[in-house]
Amino acid sequence: DVKVTQSSRYLVKRTGEKVFLECVQDMDHENMFWYRQDPGLGLRLIYFSYDVKMKEKGDIPEGYSVSREKKERFSLILESASTNQTSMYLCASSIVRSEQYFGPGTRLTVT
Amino acid sequence: ILNVEQSPQSLHVQEGDSTNFTCSFPSSNFYALHWYRWETAKSPEALFVMTLNGDEKKKGRISATLNTKEGYSYLYIKGSQPEDSATYLCAPPGLTGGGNKLTFGTGTQLKVEL
Numbered sequence: 001d002v003k004v005t006q007s008s009r010y011l012v013k014r015t016g017e018k019v020f021l022e023c024v025q026d027m028d029h030e031n032m033f034w035y036r037q038d039p040g041l042g043l044r045l046i047y048f049s050y051d052v053k054m055k056e057k058g059d060i061p062e063g064y065s066v067s068r069e070k071k072e073r074f075s076l077i078l079e080s081a082s083t084n085q086t087s088m089y090l091c092a093s094s095i096v097r098s099e100q101y102f103g104p105g106t107r108l109t110v111t
Numbered sequence: 112i113l114n115v116e117q118s119p120q121s122l123h124v125q126e127g128d129s130t131n132f133t134c135s136f137p138s139s140n141f142y143a144l145h146w147y148r149w150e151t152a153k154s155p156e157a158l159f160v161m162t163l164n165g166d167e168k169k170k171g172r173i174s175a176t177l178n179t180k181e182g183y184s185y186l187y188i189k190g191s192q193p194e195d196s197a198t199y200l201c202a203p204p205g206l207t208g209g210g211n212k213l214t215f216g217t218g219t220q221l222k223v224e225l
Contacts (some may be wrong), residue, residue, distance in 0.1 A: 004154075031211050042217035043155075043200065048208055056208055090154070097210045099145060099157035 003027070004103035006091050012109045019078040021106050023091030029101075031094045032074035034058075034066065036087040037105075043090065049074055081110045113137055117201055117216035124191050124223055131187045132219040134201030138182030141203035145213060146175055146186055150197040158186075158199075191223045 007022035023032065034046040035058075045058030047066040055066050063085060067075045074093075078085055088107050092100040115136045124130050134144065143162040149155040159168040161177040161184065168175050172189045188195055198220045202213035 035215075040217065043202075043215040045212060045214075048212055050209065050211065056212070058212065059214075094211065097143075097162075097204065099160050100147075100155075100213065102154035102156070104154055 004091055004093055004101050006089075006103040006106050008106050009104060010107050010109075012111065013078075013081050014111055015082060017078075017081050017110075019081045019108065019110075021076040021078075021089055021091075021108070023074045023076070023093075023103055024072055025074075025093035025101070026072065027093065027101070028071065029093035029095055030071075031096065031100075032068065033092040033094075033100065034064075034074065034076045035090045035092065036060070037090060038087050046076065081108075083110050086110045113141075113205060113214050115201065115203060115214050115216040117199075117219050119219060120217070121220040122222070124221070126192060126223055126225050128191050128223075129187065129189045130191055130221070131185050132199055132221075134184045134186070134203075134216055136182050136201075136203045136214075136216075138179055141182070141205060141214075142179055143204050143210070144177050144179075144184045145202045145204070146184070147200040147202065148197045149200060149218070155200060186219075188221070191221070193223045193225060196221055196223045 035043045049068040065077045091103040094100040146158040147155040164179040166177045198218040202215040
């Protein structure tokens, strides 16, 4: 079974802090994704990576950056957390043009 | 951001009822479709990946059809059971990102009552 893990289930950070969300997949997938999920807005793509060190912006990249130094690991970085970044963050991975496998999610609260 | 619409937004049915949901999207921008099921306190899980116009897929009591020319997909659940209670998401891959970037609808929340 594909396993996608995320570093934390719940996280509370203060405004202005630098926040790292880590995601690891164990199936050698080329693609990795970061989404956020907000009530009434569905899953929105923040960033997408199709290979090590390669990335593309999603629909809402503002305020976020990403890092993919190894194939299995994809990090989402909030350079200076703000309250409007309070959300559920989901990581996913896939092979090319195939179904995505999701991690359990990280519920981030920025106070 | 391209618009993917799902209807209804929510649905309450009785155990044993059959039901269906709709996903609509701009046909000029999308050529395939994913369906996911998202149960409370779990991660979204893929139900179907449909890549051909006219495609029909089935998994147990759940089936789906795809019409990319007119921009819609239907998901059917036959004889709903309480364990079918979940949010059902559709997500067409767009023409950018090598067909890997999905645009998710806001989902149909299904509640199956005994």
